[in-house]
Amino acid sequence: MLMDKHVSKTPHMGSGQSSDKLHCNRYLDGQGPPPLVQQAKEGVDELYRGPNGCQPEGQMTWVILHRELPRFPDDNTLQINYIFPDGIQTEKHPHPCQPYAGLRLCAYLPDNRDGRSVLKLLEKAFNEQLLFTVTTNKDGEDMVTTASIPLKTQADGGSGVDGYPDSDYLKTVRKLLKDKGIE
Numbered sequence: 001m002l003m004d005k006h007v008s009k010t011p012h013m014g015s016g017q018s019s020d021k022l023h024c025n026r027y028l029d030g031q032g033p034p035p036l037v038q039q040a041k042e043g044v045d046e047l048y049r050g051p052n053g054c055q056p057e058g059q060m061t062w063v064i065l066h067r068e069l070p071r072f073p074d075d076n077t078l079q080i081n082y083i084f085p086d087g088i089q090t091e092k093h094p095h096p097c098q099p100y101a102g103l104r105l106c107a108y109l110p111d112n113r114d115g116r117s118v119l120k121l122l123e124k125a126f127n128e129q130l131l132f133t134v135t136t137n138k139d140g141e142d143m144v145t146t147a148s149i150p151l152k153t154q155a156d157g158g159s160g161v162d163g164y165p166d167s168d169y170l171k172t173v174r175k176l177l178k179d180k181g182i183e
Contacts, residue, residue: 053129054092056100056144058084060126062119064111070156071165072110077155078119080107084132084144093134095142100134103144107151108163114170121177125149130180149176 065077086102089095107122109115125131133147150173154163177183 053131053147054134055126055129055132055147056084056087056089056093056134058082058103058132058144060123067155069108069110069164071167072112072115075115076111078109078111078115080109080119080122080151081105082107082126082132089134089142093142094136098142100142100144103132105146105151105153107153108155109152109170118170118173118177121174121182122149122151125177125180125182128182130182149173149180 060080060082062078062080065079067077068075069077082103082105084102084104087100089098089100093100109119122131131147131149131151132144134142135145136142137145150162150169152162152164152166152169154161156165157163159166159169
């Protein structure tokens with residue numbers, strides 16, 4: 001029973017912990033390890049997505065603006081605020097131990113059922129560190145920038161300037177997030 005107590009006190013599994021502990025814990029709970037097919041799928045998923053992204057430490061908040069977006073005349077606007085302070089790169093960034101410039105960015109979604117659904121997906125992707133990364137710009141400076149998920153950073157002006165109207169945006173971003181395992 002001492003072993004059972006020890007396992008229950010271990011912190012919840014994170015990317016740095018062995019999946020063997022999960023299997024051991026399941027075994028101790030009388031369930032045994034998962035089927036080999038499930039173990040293989042979990043391994044493939046982790047290889048495909050990685051244990052987590054390379055997004056630096058930051059904050060995501062959102063507010064409701066009492067204004068409409070083009071093509072969403074009956075809806076308010078969700079403004080998502082992303083804040084990344086300047087920092088020092090880790091081993092998952094291009095130049096470990098070197099500084100990078102932070103980022104303040106606003107993104108916009110319609111405040112309706114589809115927009116709120118995408119907001120939840122973006123929040124999940126943010127928490128899994130998939131929305132932003134550190135890259136080197138054309139001047140050789142390292143900085144935080146968006147990764148592979150496009151964000152609407154302008155309330156209007158059209159898709160050419162990352163704004164609305166863009167009739168396919170919500171569908172497109174949902175598909176791109178699904179491709180990264182965010183559903």
